[in-house]
Amino acid sequence: MHNLLIDIVTKNIPNDFIGFINRSLYEKIRKEFKKLQLLYSNIDLDTIKDHFFIYVTSIENTKYTLEDYETIIINAIDSINFKYKYNHESLSFKESILQIKIFNEEQHKTINFNDVDENKNNELVNSSTFNDFSSALLKNEIILKKDQRLESFEKSANKLARANGCSIINNKSIMNEYANKFDYPVSVEGSFDEKYLCIDKSILYTVLMENFKVLPMEFENGNSSNFFVYAKNKNSEDSRVLCAEINNKLEEINNLITKKSDKKLEDFVEDLKNVTYINNYGNFYDKTQRLIKISPELCKMLSVSEETVNSVNRISFLCKADKATEIVKKCPYLHGLIGRLYAKSDGEENIVYDGVYEHIKPRFISESIPNSTAARIVAISDKMEYVMSYIISSSDENFKYNYKLRKTITSVISIILKSELDFNLSDFITKILYVFLQDKGIVDYEYFEKSIKEIILDVYRDECIKSGYDFDEIDVINYANLNIFKLNRLLTNLHEINSKYNGKLMLQIQKMLEVNCNECKYTPMELDSNNLCDMFERLSKCSDEDLAFYKLIFKGVFNKLN
Structure with missing residues (x-):
């Protein structure tokens, strides 16, 4: 060896x-x-x-x-x-x-x-x-393993936080960035002026993490601290300007919030006509009008209550309005947070003003999905509208590998799986395309339908690989019916049974796909979520003579591997 x-x-x-x-x-x-x-x-x-x-x-x-x-x-x-x-x-x-x-x-x-x-x-x-x-x-003091670099930084960062009676606000995206960027990441403590602790905590943390890629510290009682931590290489010089830059930015943010317009959030919707959308594809007013049409379609597919539909309609109307405010124009990463600030001040219902912010979630790996069903529906609709707008407007032939596009689709998948939303994404894509057809008169309908489905499946496959599923387990499944929730449950059960029997289930599936099921003498039972694991168990142990029977049961579920 x-x-x-x-x-x-x-x-x-x-x-x-x-x-x-x-x-x-x-x-x-x-x-x-x-x-x-x-x-x-x-x-x-x-x-x-x-x-x-x-x-x-x-x-x-x-x-x-x-x-x-x-x-x-x-x-x-x-x-x-x-x-x-x-x-x-x-x-x-x-x-x-x-x-x-x-x-x-x-x-x-x-x-x-x-x-x-x-x-x-x-x-x-x-x-x-x-x-x-x-x-x-x-x-050269290089830590070769990424997980060891992460562990080294996290250990030293937590030590600094404990010394201040705090804990670190964990952002896995920033941590991964540190691990990719630095050979030997060590933690460095910084602080900003305490007077800026008056800024809304969500806004404060977003500025620190999105604009400066530093991790805020928080006291055990949940109150904000003016301390933060960030990474540098072991042998590199400390940045002496970072704290000053953060103070300057927080001063600007605080002044903009203090001078907040007296206009209501809904009054900014008309101003969205002057805010350009992705790749100059119209403006955010156009996007809002499409979102208002798209999100109720998902409400119908999920059979939600009338109350939820009303909340979805209001959130869809308001959620992009803060794009027209001065503060979001200067600090785009505050989109949603400023909208919530306005909506709450305007007296909107709790589910609406929270939804105006939460529809942007999740923005990074460790961020939670939206809390309410209404916000989740708008979040999925908003992100799917963005994906379609990007594909239609992009001149890049390699759009399939665009990082932001893939990240947006990952967020959609995350919301669907964590919320256990049982609906066919293919049908929803058809409804979205119909809205675009009415709005923009898109020419190559079939091309865009095919493109959006391909990239969603590609991103889903990538997420499954990151989660530890085997390539063959992922690729053997037939994805013609794009119900992400059901497909993921199928894959999870397949992986668990295949692991239990040391790969025998996959071998049986490949053999099963080769047999002629016309010779089967038995009437197969219907496959459903209640008997799926049991059928996998039986297939793993069955004789070659019974494979035709199981091929009928699993008809349309699997593909032959290349």
């Missing part, structure tokens, strides 16, 4: 694409290993700055050479064909690679793609053996 380390040295890759590239590499390399029937204990991927590291532990097939592994990694890279923008240049992952180094305990191999900066003193790039590489990591 031996271990393998692959170091892919890159340049010009946007941070937003790092996780996506890691997951693509993981899938492609696993599939290449599967072709060779290569046995191993585990594959881990980590990223530090411009280096993508792949570790393969306890490889049993010792006959394979470094040249064989070179072929595997080149094939994997060649199959990652999406493009991203860097300084207005369209690049592929392969075009961003400078060099690949492959190490085992005794040998190394270097494959040069593009010129490595010779003036750059990079001991990782210049390492010639596995031991040299390990020594360079220690010498």
Whole structure:
């Protein structure tokens, strides 16, 4: 047995694409290993700055050479064909690679793609053996594993917070950003002027996290603290200007809130005609009119109460209005929060003013979904309208990999799954497209319908991979009926039973798909949510003679794997 380390040295890759590239590499390399029937204990991927590291532990097939592994990694890279923008240049992952180094305990191999900066003193790039590489990591105080970098920062950050009698407001997106950006992230404490604690807590925290990427501290009783924590590299100099910049921004925010217009929030709706929408696709007034038509359609599909419908209609009308306020024009990340401030002051009902803010949720991984059903309906409708508007208006052929677009779809999926909303997203897309057809007279209806479904499934698949599901488990399911809630329950049950029987269920499914069910002599029972797990259990253990029976039961549920 031996271990393998692959170091892919890159340049010009946007941070937003790092996780996506890691997951693509993981899938492609696993599939290449599967072709060779290569046995191993585990594959881990980590990223530090411009280096993508792949570790393969306890490889049993010792006959394979470094040249064989070179072929595997080149094939994997060649199959990652999406493009991203860097300084207005369209690049592929392969075009961003400078060099690949492959190490085992005794040998190394270097494959040069593009010129490595010779003036750059990079001991990782210049390492010639596995031991040299390990020594360079220690010498440069680099924590190789991302989870260890996160753990190191979190431990020191919590220590600083406890010293102030506080806890950290945990934002996983910012924490991940620290782990991707810094080799050895250490926590640094900062503070702003206490007079700004008068600012609404939600607004205060949003300014700190969205504008400055720092983590606020909060006292145990829930009161805000003027302390915060952020990360820097162990050997880098402390930023002396950050606290001053935060104070200046908070002064500006506080003045804008103090000088808040006497206009009601609903009075700003007409002003949205002067606020441009995504990719110059009309304005936010147009968007509001579409949202007013789209969200009631989802109400019908979910059969909600008349009271909820009324709340949905009011939230849909008001939720974008703060885009026309001076403060949101200057600080776009306060959208929703300022709307809630106005709506509450205007005497709107609790469910409405909270919904005006909550419809933007979740904005990042650790943020909760909206609390009310009305806010969830508007949130899904708003995000799906954005997705369709972006696809229609975008000139980018690679819109499928746009970070904000994918993040928006991830939020829709999160709301659906956490709320257990049982509806067919395909039907909702049809209704959304009809609204756009009436509003904009879109020409290629079928293209846009196909595009939006493809990207939703692609993002869902990516989220399932992040959650630990196996690629084959995800890909064997037929996604013709786009009910995310039911599909996810199916996948979860499949994964649990397949894990329980060490992969036998997947083998049985593949065999089942090959048999001729016309020869089945029995009348199959109907498959439903109550007997799904039981049917999976039985399929895992059934004889080859009974596979035709189960093929009838699971008709239309699965696809053959490529």
